[in-house]
Amino acid sequence: MLKNILLSGLLCSSLMADSFDNFLQMAMEKSPYLASSALSLQQAKQQSSIITRYKNPSLELEYSRFEPDAGSSDGGFRASYNQPVRLWGVEDDYKRFSTSILQNENAFYIQKRASFIRDISILFTLYAEKKMLVNLGVEELEIAEKIYNISKTRYEVGTISQGVMLQSQVAFEMIQIHTENLSLEVTQKYYDLLKQAGITQEIHIDIEHDFVMQTASNDKQNPTLAILKSQKAKALSKEAVYSNKVEWMDVYAEYESEPEEEIARVGVNIPLAIFNTNAQEKQISRLEAKKTDLLIKNEDTQLSIESRRLKQQKEALFSLKDKNTNILKIELKLLEMFEEGYKIANINLLELQDVKNKVIQTKERIIEIKTALNQNAIYTNYIQGNYNE
Numbered sequence: 199m200l201k202n203i204l205l206s207g208l209l210c211s212s213l214m215a216d217s218f219d220n221f222l223q224m225a226m227e228k229s230p231y232l233a234s235s236a237l238s239l240q241q242a243k244q245q246s247s248i249i250t251r252y253k254n255p256s257l258e259l260e261y262s263r264f265e266p267d268a269g270s271s272d273g274g275f276r277a278s279y280n281q282p283v284r285l286w287g288v289e290d291d292y293k294r295f296s297t298s299i300l301q302n303e304n305a306f307y308i309q310k311r312a313s314f315i316r317d318i319s320i321l322f323t324l325y326a327e328k329k330m331l332v333n334l335g336v337e338e339l340e341i342a343e344k345i346y347n348i349s350k351t352r353y354e355v356g357t358i359s360q361g362v363m364l365q366s367q368v369a370f371e372m373i374q375i376h377t378e379n380l381s382l383e384v385t386q387k388y389y390d391l392l393k394q395a396g397i398t399q400e401i402h403i404d405i406e407h408d409f410v411m412q413t414a415s416n417d418k419q420n421p422t423l424a425i426l427k428s429q430k431a432k433a434l435s436k437e438a439v440y441s442n443k444v445e446w447m448d449v450y451a452e453y454e455s456e457p458e459e460e461i462a463r464v465g466v467n468i469p470l471a472i473f474n475t476n477a478q479e480k481q482i483s484r485l486e487a488k489k490t491d492l493l494i495k496n497e498d499t500q501l502s503i504e505s506r507r508l509k510q511q512k513e514a515l516f517s518l519k520d521k522n523t524n525i526l527k528i529e530l531k532l533l534e535m536f537e538e539g540y541k542i543a544n545i546n547l548l549e550l551q552d553v554k555n556k557v558i559q560t561k562e563r564i565i566e567i568k569t570a571l572n573q574n575a576i577y578t579n580y581i582q583g584n585y586n587e
């Protein structure tokens with residue numbers, strides 16, 4: 199009964215399954231996490247605009263009334279207009295600083311997006327691995343059932359004892375329990391995947407997907423390294439801003455009318471950088487740039503080591519895959535021979551069970567290797583910046 203249910207469920211899943219690429223695209227379009235990150239990018243654009251905007255002008259109006267000791271009184275007024283203006287060259291420094299803020303936030307968004315793709319992909323490989331193990335469990339169940347049926351036939355004709363027949367029955371039922379437990383694990387991995395993707399609807403995902411390691415390109419870089427480089431550029435542009443001891447001057451115009459005279463004034467008000475020269479702020483920004491530069495070197499070293507590890511791991515996994523594939527061919531042939539031998543009482547049950555177990559174990563190793571190769575490609579693509587676009 200369990201076998202039929204599992205086979206039916208697997209068949210329905212394959213008929214209605216959507217590809218992983220379609221699932222990933224849906225996740226990226228519907229993810230609240232990525233939508234929130236995109237809003238942070240818009241906030242950064244507004245923040246960068248605040249940095250470069252001008253200060254508001256001020257207008258001063260004044261009315262005066264003159265009342266001499268003798269004679270009629272008279273009135274006058276004064277109007278003053280004041281506009282803060284950035285000094286020459288300061289505006290360009292602020293524009294570069296504004297651009298660096300935007301580029302830094304964009305690097306954070308790209309890193310979050312790339313990490314999202316990486317994490318979704320890794321969770322998919324874990325789900326696919328459990329699903330393949332369930333498929334293998336169904337296959338093992340069929341073999342165990344065949345052995346059990348042969349044992350019952352041989353017991354009925356008196357060629358084996360009841361104890362031997364019961365051993366095959368226990369083995370068959372234990373595999374049923376194991377396969378059912380695997381089905382529960384598949385359900386857990388499936389909902390972990392949906393939760394990470396932010397998708398609430400039920401989707402059948404085709405597990406037949408191989409991740410391919412893309413070619414490294416000079417125009418792509420590791421997202422974490424990109425963040426550190428953008429932070430260094432931000433610190434350097436901030437240092438350039440603080441290099442301006444004086445940033446603003448006030449340009450003003452004034453007109454004053456009195457009973458006996460009219461006065462017009464035009465001038466500038468330039469602050470003197472005597473006590474506050476931004477020296478500490480400039481030094482802090484410079485130290486921040488140096489600190490980030492050291493972090494860049496450290497991250498570059500770590501990435502280089504990790505890339506070599508992944509490369510060596512990939513080569514070892516391909517070698518293991520070939521060896522286990524060759525072993526499996528021999529074991530399958532041996533299993534067929536032992537099944538035929540068991541039918542005619544040339545082979546005992548323990549020998550047949552041992553060969554069957556070795557076949558299943560080899561297939562499990564091949565599934566594990568396939569999962570490890572997919573994860574290797576995912577991590578390599580992430581390190582190389584292939585998920586940045």
